[in-house]
Every structure is written in C-alpha cells, then in structure tokens.
Amino acid sequence: MRIQSLFVLFNVAIIAWSYPYEPLRVLQVGENEVMEVPESEKLNLRRRGVKFFDVTKHTSFLPFFNKEEEPTVPTYNYPPEISNKEVVDDSIKNIDKGSMHKNLAKFTSFYTRYYKSDHGFESAEWLAATIANITKDIPQDTLTIEHFDHKEWKQYSIIVRVTGSTTPEDIIIIGSHQDSINLLLPSIMAAPGADDNGSGTVTNMEALRLYTENFLKRGFRPNNTVEFHFYSAEEGGLLGSLDVFTAYAKQKKHVRAMLQQDMTGYVSDPEDEHVGIVTDYTTPALTDFIKLIINSYLSIPYRDTQCGYACSDHGSATRNGFPGSFVIESEFKKTNKYIHSTMDTLDRLSLAHMAEHTKIVLGVIIELGSWSAW
Template identity: 45%
Template sequence: MNSPLTMLEGRPGVQIMTELQKIDLKAHGIKFFDVTDTLDLGTAAHLRIANKPTYPEPNNTALVKPILKTLEIDNLKQGLEKFTSFRTRYYRSETGKQSQEWLLSRISDITAEYAPPALRRLISIHEFSHTWIQSSIIVRINGSSTVDNGVVIIGAHQDSTNMWPFLPAPGADDDGSGSMSILESYRALLAANFQPTRTVEFHWYSAEEGGLLGSQAVAKDYESRSVNVLAMSQYDMTAWVKRGTREEVGIITDYVDSDLTHFNKKLVDRYLDIPYVETRCGYACSDHASWGKAGYPSVFTIESSFENSNKFIHSTNDRFDVSDEFSFSHMLEFSKLAVAFAVELGGWKKSD
C-alpha cells in the first residue's frame, strides 16, 4: 500500500508518511487531512465560490413543525445501543465493516417501513466504496424539479477510533450520536412522505478519523461530475451537555460558509427548544471541511461550545452510559435541525 500524503493543519505543504506515523499524529492531537487520493480536490473551487447560492428566510413552519413532533428518543437509544456494540468502528477493521453493514441494513429497513410506495421510488441507497474495507453510505431522495438540479446534503461520520486503533472504540458521541441524530431525521421525513423539490441526500462517511478520507473521496466524485451541491450540513457529536452549563447548540464559525451558517442560526432560533452559541474548532475538524475544500458551501453544528464538548472521545469511555452528561434529548434537538435543513432548503410542495 502506498504511504499516505498528509497535510498538517496550519503547516504548508504535503508530507509522505506511513500509516503508523499517521496514527501517531492522531495520538498526539495533531490535526491533518490525508490527501493521498484527493490531491486535486478543489481545483475548480474558485468558480463555485464566485457563484455561491443565496439562502432564504426559513418560511416552512407549517411543514416542519408537525414532523418535529414525530421524532422519537427511543429510536436514538435503540440505534446507538447497537451501533456502539461493535468493538470498534475503525475504518480498516472487520468490525468497522460490520457496523457499516448494520447501518446500511437499518437504513434499508427504515426506508421499507416508513416510506410510502410513491416516495420509495424516489429513493436510492448506495454504498460508496473506498480502497479500505468500510464503505461510506449515500441515501438520495430525488427532487421533483425538472429545472433545479441543486442538491442538499446532511452528513455525519460513521467510523470511530481510539487514540491507538487496535483498542476498543465504542464511539457513542464521536460520532455515533450524529449518525443516529440524522438517521432519526431521515426516518421522520419518510414517515411524513417528504417529497422534496430539490434532491436531498443523507451521507454517513467512512474514515473521518483517518483524515477526512471518506468525505474527501465523495466530494471529489461530486466535483468530477459537476454536481450542484447547494448546501452541506455536518453533524459530529450531538449528545454531550457538560454538567453545570446551559444546554445549547454549538454553531462552528471557522472553516465554514458564513452565509449558510447564518441560515443555520435562523433554523435553530425558529425550530429548536434551545439556543445556539457561536464557537470555533480552530482547525478543519470534520467532514464539512472536505466540501468546503471543493468550494461547496458547508456548515457544522456540534453539541456545545468547543471547550465544553465531550472529553471522553477517542477512548474506551466514549459510551452513552458513562455519565448523565450524555443526553438523548439533546441528540433529538439535532434531529430537529436536520429536518428543518432538509425541508427549508430541499423545498416541498405537499399535494395533500
């Protein structure tokens, strides 16, 4: 296998490294992109940035709010209990592949159970294969418009890791929580017979913990096909409410699109039961950065201000039963946000 080509955060240039060196970077908290297969990602980014879309005022309250009432905490609990039962979801491991296969099966079951026949015909479920064992998953709800080819993406990363990949990594919060938050929003949208005007996609990325590998590969594919991605929203860690702090949604303000971030704030104000707080990662800290690198507008919401986020991640203690600071009701707020993002940007002309 070729050595990875790695871009270190805040340091210019590309370095050739072994997989072990890359793991050592992770263990020492050094942030990076692995650009082995995506060195040319973003070659036309300047054209997309120059022709950015504009975002409307949220105005579909009558469509969104009834769906929010159907979101269920029990679905989050049951899904996360299974998702964290794998020893690790590390993207190069057998259990990482098994967890991905379970997630794919769960998405298929939800689609079969909740999507009415007419909606089911608009949905495709696709495994996006990589050079490693764990695939990314892409679910597409085709839009009805014959003139608007815009695509709206809601994403999370499905893999987990310990600081040393051979150790157990339940990954309940990072990013089991985000994965289940958007899965529940997908279920509720299907149950409401959501048939968008624009195409809406749900993505579960492989190998985020390996340097945003999965999302970079997907973004490169979309870029090569000139897919018109209007907006991408990432959900990475949605469960933690630090004891003694106010419950809130962390709106990341660096390495994101400012206009789409402003729109996301409006969604929180209108549809969630908790406020937002502006916060910064300080680096390109999740899969939204892959889309931003390609010039597509992207945003990122997290469970809290960055300094109040879960400190148990990348360890055996990233479990949902480790502390009462892990909150399923908090996860549900992010499911609400994903529903609102899909309906407000995807559009929906209900016939009934």
C-alpha cells in the same frame, strides 16, 4: 538511565528500519502546509491533536503538486426567513428518543467501528440495513441508496438520495461519519464511539425516519434532491468524505448546502445547555441560515465556536467548492473529552440534546428542500 537510553535507541532503530518500507501518506495540515509521513505517523499526529486531510489520493488541489487551484465556494442566497414551520413542527413533535436510544445502543455494541476492521464493515452493514428498513416505503423512482466503495479499506460510505421533483440537480446534503477509533491502539482496543460519532449518525437516522414518515408518506416530495451521507474513515483524515466530494466535484454536481453533524450528545453543564455553531472553515451565508433554523425550531440557544482546520467532513465539501456548515454539541471547549477511547459510552450522553440536533436537520432539509431562489 542506561535502560531508558537503550529503549530510545531501540525505538530509533525500529523507526529507521521500518519507515523505508512503509507507504507514505500525503497530509494537508493547513491551508499551505503539506507533509509526507508513514501511515503509522498519522496516529501519532492524531494523538497530539493535529487535524489533517489525508489527500494521498487527491493531490490535484495542492500547491505542492502545482496541478490546479482549489475551487472557490460559490455564494448562494439562502432563505431569509422560514416558510415551512407547520410542516417542520409536525415532524419535530414525533421525535422518538426511545428509538434513538435503541439504535445508538446497537451501534455502540460493535467492538469498534474502525474503518479498516471487520467490525467496521459489520457496523456499516447493520447501518445500511437499518437505513433500508427506515426508507422502504419511499417510492423506488424517488429513492436510491448507494454503498460508496473506497477500495483501500473495508468500511463503505452510505449515500441515501431522495431525488427532487422539479430541480433534482440542486442537492442538499446532511452528513455524519459512522466510524470510530481508539487512539491508543485502533486495531486492538474497543472504540464504542457513542458520541464520536454514534450520536451524529443516530441524530441523522432519526431525522431520516421522520422525513420518511411525516413528509414523504403524506405525498410531499422535495423540489431539490435531499441526500443523507454516512461517511466512512473520517478518523483516518476525512478519507471517506474526501472520496465522495472529490467524485461530486468531478461530476460537476450542484451541492447547494452541506450540514455536518459530528458529536451531538454530550452536555457538560445542564444549566448551560446549548449547541455550537462552527464559524471557521465553514460557509458564512449557510452558517447564518443554520442560525435561523436554530432560533426558529430549537428550545436551546447556540454559541459561535471554532474547531480548526480539517475538523470534520464539512471540510471535504468546502475543499471541493461546495458550501459547508457544522453544528456540534456545544462550544468546542465544552465538548466531550472521553472520545477516541473506551470511555466514549452511551451512558454519558443526553438523548434530549441529540433530539435538538435532529430538529436542526429536519428544519434544514424541509426548508431548503423547497427553496429555489439561490
């Protein structure tokens, strides 16, 4: 007991000594709940399952700072029925699970993809080079690849932009986060992050490959701009996507839809395989359209589920006034419990299930890429 008491006193002394010298971060943990904590306390919150936006650089929307109100997400009209089934089906039949396995094996071979680490920067470099190779045949007047520098940490976000032919100002975004984390000791321990979120990243890479090969190469070009985003630092409090969408809001961009793919590979019960449609903190009309895509193109059903506040990068979109949606591997209670550890490995995942998520992405970008009746 005496040893335990001394240990507690020692910890209190260390905390009291270190906190005054540690920069404070502003976290929003609920719609009307804000706290300031040291950087090290963020990790403790994550370990306890607390989700948050780290809004230290973006406090203008907080009631706490009384500068301006958070923008309202507009209501758009999405297609009531599909109109490009032949084109989408033609792309879907060429999904290559072998290619997905190869990319995910490489992506998880980095010791960690922690956004502050050298490994996290190296994994971003590999991802950017692979994306450049996938899209090399897209005409340069149509394609741009942006490395979005976040200044405060090494790992950059990647934005792949296919400019629309008639209404380039209307933007459709497919998102995933590229970073991983080991919540025990993120700067020291391995974080393969196969499911979280290597799976979502590779799901979107495969959709981008098919979009390039089976759509753009055939002479098609979307009416609206289609973007693939690979965000840095989601595990640090949606830091990367907050930077991106805050910049988009300041530039007054017209994002018509954003779909997030985060954790797409784990199947807890093969006899009950399904995808999860997140219904809280998402945009209802867009979510209904995603359900139409699933019913039209997938071989498995969906279930409604909830993920909570600041759950993934779609939250950064809606926070900045853009419609956001999120599809996860299953209803939340059946998602992968091995994430944020050394056990989040490729052998636990289903490439066939990831392929179902790729179908969603293809359906969304092809159907919405030509839509105009907003």
